[in-house]
Amino acid sequence: MIITNGDYVDLETPNGLMRTHILKPAAPGRYPAILLYSEIFQVTAPIRRTAAMLAGHGFIVAVPEIYHEFVPAGEIFPYDQAGSDRGNALKTTKTIAGYDADSRAVVDHFLSRPDCNGKIGVMGICIGGHLAFRAAFNPEVLGTVCFYATDLHKATLGAGMHDDSLVRTEDIKGELFMVWGRQDPHVSLEGRTAIQARLNQAGTRMSWIEVNGAHAFLRDEGIRYDPDLAHSMMQLVFNFFHRRLSEGDHAV
Template identity: 50%
Template sequence: MIIQHHDQDINTPTGTMRCTVYRPQAEGRFPCIFFYSEIFQQTAPIARSAAIMAGHGFVVIVPEVFHELNPIGTVLGYDDEGKDKGNADKFTKTLEAHDSDTVAMISYFEQEDYCTGQFGSMGVCLGGHLAYRAALNPCIQGAFCLYATDIHSNTIPCDEGNDSFTRTNEIEGEITMVWGKQDPHVSTQGRQKIYQQLIDTDRSFTWHEFNGQHAFMRDEGNRYDPALALECYNKAVAFFQRTLRLA
């Protein structure tokens, strides 16, 4: 499908958040996917990923995940300076603030005439965690989480007992977890911890582990695996076609 995109600024309890909306040019209403970025916000690879998903018949919404901490439109570089700033932002913004961002997006986009009112979440790296976290909201019918960081380690600030790992039992929608076995950010022990929590809480989930490095989806840099990325896009499209009941 041919797509279009535009920026939409929405109000949240912690300030104005810019979202970029990718959606089919065709008339009609489509299910929505919140696509949460890595710590660098909406880089060119993130924009291309969102466009790929939108071209399969979805409204894909990319929020600026650190909107409180940066001027609107900020994109961090894939370099040491960008990494340091992104990690500082990650360890500053609370999970509670991410929760209120998700609520604000649902409240805004469920009123738009191009949305069906069905919502899923997807993300990479930090965004994989935020997609998992978004699924605590009962409006999220499916979450596709790619190499999600900080779930097992509880290293993003939050109120005591409000971490994503502890609250896994509250997830009502279906989850797909995707990992690279050569990812240094989520060890084998960390992945096993999350897997066991999903089993123990009897969640509906699918689990994939590939021979891939962290950020294997990112089509810039030396960790990109095009064949693996294509496989994951296909899995994500099929997942949301099913969980969001795309006709």
């Protein structure tokens, strides 16, 4: 579908305005919505291209700036050591309550939009995969995709580095789609095994895929990008969201 991709809204949160980028089908109608969480580098060009692909499949996509409390609206971090250090430092400066308030603000925004049909999904990459997992605690979320969710097995997200994400697994009422790279040093085999065991113990509805890929294999920039894996996984993502959120390319 033809999309619009230059819009944004500044959403109210307990910690100030959160710049949230909106990409959506250009054709009039009501559509399902997807909250897309970025990596620690914020809304970079690869993240915008991922959002554009989702929007082109018939979804309203909202991409919040995850560190809006700490940096000016629109700022992104470079894909280098300095950018990584900045993003990782802020990852454990921001509070868990702040992350959760952000997801709630986007869900509420979707529900208020006249062009949204009320069916909501979430997708996240890297730290965004962990944030997507937590966003799935919102009862309106029907389906969630997590790409190599960092720190989930260690429970070290947020200020204090002691999150309750896996503890709250039973709060997830929708379906999960978990994707991992077997050559990802950030989430070891032991970590993946622990996460899977917890999800199985909770009876979570989920699909679980491990591929021979490195961390950031989805990102279409840098030496770890694997186009074949990225394209095949994204096709599964499109199928998952169409199944969970229904076709949305016509008025309801």
